[in-house]
Amino acid sequence: DSVSTPVPPPTTPPPHKGPGIPPQGEYRVKNENGTVCLKANMAVQINISFSDAQNLTVRNVVNLKPNETTSSGTCDKERATLTLQSGLKTELTFVFSLNTTSNKYHLNGLSILAIWPDMKGKKRFSAHNDSLDYLRGSLGFSYMCQSAQTLEVSPDFSLNTYLLHVQPFDLTGDAFGSVLECLLDEDNLIIPIVVGAALAVLVLIVLLAYLIGKKRSHAGYQTI
Template sequence: MTVRSRGLNKLTKWLLLLSFFLLTDSAQTGSSTATSEADRAVDAEETHSEPPSSSLLNVTLAKKPSLDPKPSPPLVGNYDLRKPNGEVCLKANMGVQYMLTVNKKFYYFNMNPLVTRATGYCGNLTAVLSLEFEGGNLEFTFVKEAKEYYTRKIRALLEPVSMCKKCKSQSYPGIMEKEKLFKTTTGLCFKCKSELVVKMSPDFRLKMMAAQFQPFDLANGQFGKDFECWQDYIKRIIPIILGAIAVGVCLIATVSYLITREYRNQGYERLL
């Protein structure tokens, strides 16, 4: 074997050895790349996973109403109705408390907006908002006449858990349909910061807090200008009236004092 052939054999061996290392390294690199791509895919899937739907949350949180002997402020819920095209046609915000008389004792239940579903429909002259939850519901019927609208009917039902183990479960229905409540000018939003109490039956009263609703003529799905309720107007105007009376009394007292002092300073006329 010549020196030249030996040199070629050594070069071939070195080339084969180098090729082996390169193939091994590329295989490892491909494996790590595939692993990293898989990890990124898993991370992306976890990042874009959607949270549980509101319906599932409602099912989880919903439970039958239980009466409380002590009142507490209810949560204020926001309820919207939409037309088939997605346009908001009715808006209502309020906190609702059921007040019941059971065996001559008062009991309370606050409607939880987190587990309450709003349904109903919007018409040109009539609109209905139905608030439903596990063990009860509350329904408003609004009517539009000429340049005003009002609440024509309120219907409610509460079916709480039994007060004791051996007691039978009872239901408490109520309805108000003899009065025109919350009358408001068309295009305006009825708003009342004061408590609104409606008698639904002899043993059942409905209390609404921070009430605000508009069933007709919403502009871009938003409330119109506020229409102040009578209760808020009275609360606002009474301090003004009392203040005006107080100022008037002070002015009368001041003028009377000045006149009296002037009269006394004149003294008696001397007779010649």
């Protein structure tokens, strides 16, 4: 098993050379009263590396299929977990923690257990990290990141997420709270705004140049 170590912030995954972008799934965790206490909509892609029978490193990229995945978990005041199980082959567990002093939450734990047919010479793959600092949000708010991002968990395990919208605490019914967007989404919004503003300025400059030139051409004529 991998040792828990601090990891860098989420990054943008490299261009796809694998199974393509996965479909988005909708996952729920209910408490003992049957009330939804954690809600997550997301598309998940698993990246793992392991040694095969010839001691060669194999990198597998696998999409989590929502129609073959079940969700379960637990909720309490300061901790919420979401476990996604795809048949008997893959089990992913997300652990969220809440700081009741600051009313801030984040994803602090991720673990995987995978038993895939192409793991020649290896019965299973497992990894975990309990020192993560991803998907930060505020109590009563949901966290959204529509952009692709990579969550590094360990040297041999990471997740790519897409179309992610999650709220692990303080839901009202089955509805997400107000949205807190990730920096990647904000950057993607800023770029078209900047480009649009630059084009508007360029059009204005051309228009002013045309009007000034037209005015000067009229000024060149004299009345006889």
